[in-house]
Amino acid sequence: MPFFKEIIIDGCARVLLWKIEEDFNVLFRAVSLKDVSLARLEGMKSESHQKGFICVRMLLQHCGYTDFDLYYDELGKPHLNDGTHISISHSFDFSAIVLSDANIGLDIEQIKEKVLRIAPRFMDVSHLENLSEAEQMRKATVVWGVKEAVFKLKNEVGISFPEHIFEDQFQLTDKEGTAQLHFNNTIEQYSFFFEEVENYMLVCVKELFS
Known part of the structure; x- marks a missing residue:
């Protein structure tokens, strides 16, 4: 089961969830990763973390973005190139992102x-x-x-x-x-x-x- 749910908060923020049920190779073939993301993925020891990482990119693709639109600042906070605010989380069976015009945490x-x-x-x-x-x-x-x-x-x-x-x-x-x-x-x-x-x-x- 790929895309799981979208929740709109106060009409100004979109929360999107992916339920992680696919095989790693299926997920890996479904995303394009820039070199720094590929290196980060390869450095993860847990397949669960790898899948969570990829499914965040699947959610980005669902919203019309790609991994190439995402970058992290020096403290590790994610940003999108177009200025849309984003926060990211994943835990075992779910990956989640929130997109908003204002600074937001998830x-x-x-x-x-x-x-x-x-x-x-x-x-x-x-x-x-x-x-x-x-x-x-x-x-x-x-x-x-x-x-x-x-x-x-x-x-x-x-x-x-x-x-x-x-x-x-x-x-x-x-x-x-x-x-x-x-x-x-x-x-x-x-x-x-x-x-x-x-x-x-x-x-x-x-x-x-x-």
């Missing part, structure tokens, strides 16, 4: 029990009170995704998940919320959107301007 994570064991390291665990274990796993995965997406959007060295990124209270039924980045003596406001896709949590973050 993360997709598999919902796993491990997130509860590490939750005290990255979030305020009071957010998990009065929830079943399954709900705690889902909510903690949303919070992790919010912090990953803010980190990708801001793209600055030194940002700490527990010390600098704070999410406001939200309910799983909301499918959205707000968060702040306290960094370099400034406070920046963000909105986030989340959606459960099979056993994964997709999170998209954009900056709020006053």
Whole structure:
């Protein structure tokens, strides 16, 4: 199953997902890669990571771009040559990209029990009170995704998940919320959107301007 789903956020951002089910060779033959991308692909030890990398390029092709339209800055943040903002994520069975006219961050994570064991390291665990274990796993995965997406959007060295990124209270039924980045003596406001896709949590973050 190739292209999986498109989600429009606030009419200004397109999230696209690819469910990775194809054989590596089938995927590899379906994309054109520039030399630097080919070298990066060959350096990956895991076939799962290789497939995720290629499926990001499949999503680009679905939108009318190619690998030759994509480049990374010195901190590893992706950009498109035409100025459209892009964020990229992949996790096991899914690759995802978001395209927007404004700076934006994206993360997709598999919902796993491990997130509860590490939750005290990255979030305020009071957010998990009065929830079943399954709900705690889902909510903690949303919070992790919010912090990953803010980190990708801001793209600055030194940002700490527990010390600098704070999410406001939200309910799983909301499918959205707000968060702040306290960094370099400034406070920046963000909105986030989340959606459960099979056993994964997709999170998209954009900056709020006053």
